[in-house]
Amino acid sequence: MSTRLPVKPPDISLTAALTERSARVVAAAKLQRHTGRRRAGRFLAEGPNLVEAAARRGLVEEVFATESAAARHAGLLAGLTVHPVTERAAKALSETVTPAGLVAVCRVPDTDLGEVLSAGPALLAVAVDLSEPGNAGTLIRLADAMGAAAMIFSGHSVDPYNGKCLRSSAGSIFSVPVIVETDTAAVLTALRAAGLKLLATTLDGDVSMDDADALLGEPAAWIFGPEAQGLSPVLAALADHRVTIPMAGGAESLNVAAAAAICLYQSARAQRRG
Structure with missing residues (x-):
């Protein structure tokens, strides 16, 4: 007589977190287009140099980082809101041939x-x-x-x-x-x-x-x-x-x-x- 093992229920909180992260990536990807940047008043800064410069101005709202990029730039990312993403997601947010694995959503500075x-x-x-x-x-x-x-x-x-x-x-x-x-x-x-x-x-x-x-x-x-x-x-x-x-x-x-x-x-x- 076989015994059926109990099926582990899905982790609802984990599923919700992954769904929210995916939605954030999709929203960020829209900022690659001029119309998306204009409507949102936001833009993407890619790579450690630009992310660091934007952070000094207090313009960074959130950062998407691969595991390896987060490890390399741990000091830079301290105090920032960071979302872990896969290499594939990082590539979707990148406009460069070799993605840095580090992309920040930033506010357009208020200049007059x-x-x-x-x-x-x-x-x-x-x-x-x-x-x-x-x-x-x-x-x-x-x-x-x-x-x-x-x-x-x-x-x-x-x-x-x-x-x-x-x-x-x-x-x-x-x-x-x-x-x-x-x-x-x-x-x-x-x-x-x-x-x-x-x-x-x-x-x-x-x-x-x-x-x-x-x-x-x-x-x-x-x-x-x-x-x-x-x-x-x-x-x-x-x-x-x-x-x-x-x-x-x-x-x-x-x-x-x-x-x-x-x-x-x-x-x-x-x-x-x-």
Whole structure:
């Protein structure tokens, strides 16, 4: 006569926890899309460097970590809300070829143009209709390195909180205010009203960078156009000065990030000299 072993009832609490965790992963995955980030006011920061930088700003809401990543970065994760996930789930949340196994859901910082301008900034960077996230991230990093008070993306620029832009910023997006405004004309009007000179780089500018030291020593906002065609003639005409970067070689123009590096450095240098 056979004896039937008792069937162990399912652990309801464990099942509920796994279901909740799966729902959190699904919700986090939606933040890989611009519409998801805009609706939620949240974004994903992947990898220890970005997670640490976001945590220093107090922006991290929760972290998804594989077992191995949690062990490697135990000190970083101390005090944060951490959800263990499988390698497969971590890959679903990753936008990189080699997932770090560490992804944080972060709040978009509350930044306001009026607040930045009320502090009397000496240097600002404005990108108009910038479409390449790598360039956007590099501009954020440059603005941070050169001591700009903020990096402003206007018009139909790329979302600065997408994964590639975040990685290209190398964490600087958590160090310098990043402002997104759709109305470029309104932004430029506000900057001029705050006492900032509007400077644009053009191939046929009225001032050479070599002769612009006095001009660059004043509080200024540099305006950079999209990668392919640069600033439109209409927007360039709104600037107080159009500055040309002298080029002795055969290149006809510079990448927007290269031009921004020269312009922001020259302004920061002139302002340091007083």
